[in-house]
Amino acid sequence: MVPDKLPKTILLLMLSLLLTTTVAAEPLRVLVPEFIGKEPLSQHVRTSVYFELIKAFRAVDTPDKGAWILYGQQPLEQASHDAVLAAATWPSVRADLAVWGKAHQYADGVVVQLQLTLTPLLKKRQVRPELWAVSLNTKAGVQRFELDIPGQFYEFEPLLLNREAIVGFQDPQGMPLYSKRKGGSQIGRLGEVIRFYEIHEDGVLIATDGKKGWVRTRSLADRESEAISFSKGMVRLLRGDWRGAQRSFSQVLENSAIPQKLRIHSLLYLGLANEKGGGSGRQEFAAAYGLNRLDRTAAHYLLMSRVAEIARYQRQNKTAAMRQAQQRLAADLAATRILFDKNDQWYRRLAALVP
Amino acid sequence: MKWICFALIGLFFSPFIGWAAPKSQVAIFQYKGASSATSKDKFEVFQGIIEDKISNLRREVFQDDEQALAYLEDIYVAYHDQDTFTRNANVKRWMENQASVLCLLRGTIVSDDNLTYMVKSNFHLGELKEYFPHDVVKIDLPIKISEHANTQDSHSLVILYALAMDAKRLGSDSHQVARFLTSALNKLADIKRRSGELQGDLAKLEQAIVQASNELMGGGNGS
Numbered sequence: 001m002v003p004d005k006l007p008k009t010i011l012l013l014m015l016s017l018l019l020t021t022t023v024a025a026e027p028l029r030v031l032v033p034e035f036i037g038k039e040p041l042s043q044h045v046r047t048s049v050y051f052e053l054i055k056a057f058r059a060v061d062t063p064d065k066g067a068w069i070l071y072g073q074q075p076l077e078q079a080s081h082d083a084v085l086a087a088a089t090w091p092s093v094r095a096d097l098a099v100w101g102k103a104h105q106y107a108d109g110v111v112v113q114l115q116l117t118l119t120p121l122l123k124k125r126q127v128r129p130e131l132w133a134v135s136l137n138t139k140a141g142v143q144r145f146e147l148d149i150p151g152q153f154y155e156f157e158p159l160l161l162n163r164e165a166i167v168g169f170q171d172p173q174g175m176p177l178y179s180k181r182k183g184g185s186q187i188g189r190l191g192e193v194i195r196f197y198e199i200h201e202d203g204v205l206i207a208t209d210g211k212k213g214w215v216r217t218r219s220l221a222d223r224e225s226e227a228i229s230f231s232k233g234m235v236r237l238l239r240g241d242w243r244g245a246q247r248s249f250s251q252v253l254e255n256s257a258i259p260q261k262l263r264i265h266s267l268l269y270l271g272l273a274n275e276k277g278g279g280s281g282r283q284e285f286a287a288a289y290g291l292n293r294l295d296r297t298a299a300h301y302l303l304m305s306r307v308a309e310i311a312r313y314q315r316q317n318k319t320a321a322m323r324q325a326q327q328r329l330a331a332d333l334a335a336t337r338i339l340f341d342k343n344d345q346w347y348r349r350l351a352a353l354v355p
Numbered sequence: 356m357k358w359i360c361f362a363l364i365g366l367f368f369s370p371f372i373g374w375a376a377p378k379s380q381v382a383i384f385q386y387k388g389a390s391s392a393t394s395k396d397k398f399e400v401f402q403g404i405i406e407d408k409i410s411n412l413r414r415e416v417f418q419d420d421e422q423a424l425a426y427l428e429d430i431y432v433a434y435h436d437q438d439t440f441t442r443n444a445n446v447k448r449w450m451e452n453q454a455s456v457l458c459l460l461r462g463t464i465v466s467d468d469n470l471t472y473m474v475k476s477n478f479h480l481g482e483l484k485e486y487f488p489h490d491v492v493k494i495d496l497p498i499k500i501s502e503h504a505n506t507q508d509s510h511s512l513v514i515l516y517a518l519a520m521d522a523k524r525l526g527s528d529s530h531q532v533a534r535f536l537t538s539a540l541n542k543l544a545d546i547k548r549r550s551g552e553l554q555g556d557l558a559k560l561e562q563a564i565v566q567a568s569n570e571l572m573g574g575g576n577g578s
């Protein structure tokens with residue numbers, strides 16, 4: 001059971017939604033459902049992840065506030081993306097993304113496995129700035145080529161918490177509430193409903209159970225974990241904040257200890273943010289494909305960058321350069337042919353661009 | 356009446372003609388040494404890791420490709436009591452009679468000091484061993500937090516290889532085989548990032564996966 005003192009209601013944080021960019025995409029809803037695992041530890045870990053996300057989008061020095069972070073009430077049926085999709089798309093929740101996890105108890109500590117699930121609700125938004133579309137003039141008229149984002153399901157590198165690290169996560173009474181941000185005395189515990197007043201890197205001023213005080217937030221990792229950076233990058237990208245997305249995915253890529261799939265997709269997202277921001281993502285797409293030459297998703301982006309290249313030369317009336325780009329597209333199509341279904345319409349349309 | 360006769364004949368002969376249906380069962384026999392309270396607890400941790408992995412495998416490999424997802428919809432873990440196999444030949448025969456078994460997992464949980472436990476897994480691939488030189492893939496890992504990720508990835512690596520070889524056995528299109536090998540190559544990279552160059556059967560499995568990838572790419576570099 002969840003400890004009584006932990007919040008039990010879904011908290012919709014009325015975070016202000018002002019983006020510094022001019023993008024019209026609506027704010028996103030990020031669900032942090034109950035974690036699976038031994039309690040109270042798993043729920044304390046969940047609360048820590050929740051506060052990490054709150055800080056990522058609401059800290060006083062953070063300019064972007066493009067997400068509402070939801071504290072999920074219902075327990076997950078199992079630790080699976082499918083179970084999370086069911087919980088996140090429930091009518092009263094309607095989350096676009098979910099950051100969730102499981103705490104595995106070992107004799108020498110705890111392993112926290114964090115995951116990110118993007119829900120199908122993202123595709124129902126009126127404005128979808130993340131879609132990549134390139135139009136080309138062809139003999140058959142103007143043709144439009146589109147690519148959606150590369151993935152919806154992500155697993156992060158497990159966080160290892162040794163015995164010493166988990167001491168603070170095992171208090172069955174819940175997280176303590178202090179009278180001051182630093183120092184002071186304990187005046188209570190985290191209650192069921194929270195109202196946020198100030199959010200800082202090291203603590204959050206809240207009102208809960210009729211008391212106003214500070215919760216001292218603890219990170220699960222030494223620095224911002226790749227789960228938080230990646231999720232932040234996703235929200236930024238999905239809202240059309242290209243510069244913010246570039247920063248977040250670059251930060252993820254600086255971490256040498258991330259899963260290969262996450263690295264490949266971070267490169268793709270970084271390249272996509274570059275393309276959408278008016279630059280080229282070709283270098284990132286090539287690097288992603290270079291990490292795994294059977295990766296069809298990376299191949300998609302590599303090929304699309306060739307189409308974008310042709311479109312650029314076409315707009316500039318550089319015929320010779322355009323022909324060379326077509327040859328490069330032909331070579332990449334040949335190299336990636338086995339990754340696509342023979343009837344893949346997107347691939348066939350690209351192949352038709354090659355004279 | 357005629358069709359019923361055909362169906363009955365088909366059912367009778369299907370084990371002999373090798374009815375090409377996808378293999379969907381990951382058969383786990385209770386590990387030896389997992390009966391005492393403590394080691395049973397360890398085995399349950401291990402089981403939880405495998406179960407979580409399998410339940411997310413479909414999404415990891417196929418993302419939201421609904422058509423492709425249907426292919427893996429039925430994959431499941433079936434638990435069996437501790438086996439009585441005395442030789443690998445017995446296991447092989449058992450697998451031949453269980454057409455739906457993708458791979459068979461059996462093993463031992465051991466501890467010298469009742470503090471540190473080691474899980475020794477034997478993956479039997481049956482007819483799906485293909486490029487792997489032996490009948491059994493042996494993976495030994497201690498049950499501790501620092502090896503959680505490797506336990507997860509090494510076991511899912513073998514399952515992904517079996518799925519790729521099963522897709523090949525079914526004559527699936529190369530792009531479907533490639534989907535499984537893509538994930539397998541990523542898992543290999545993750546294990547190597549944590550542990551350096553692979554040793555023992557994992558190194559041989561790496562060679563098998565690279566060889567399968569190269570063949571798929573038409574002799575190119577598949578890694």
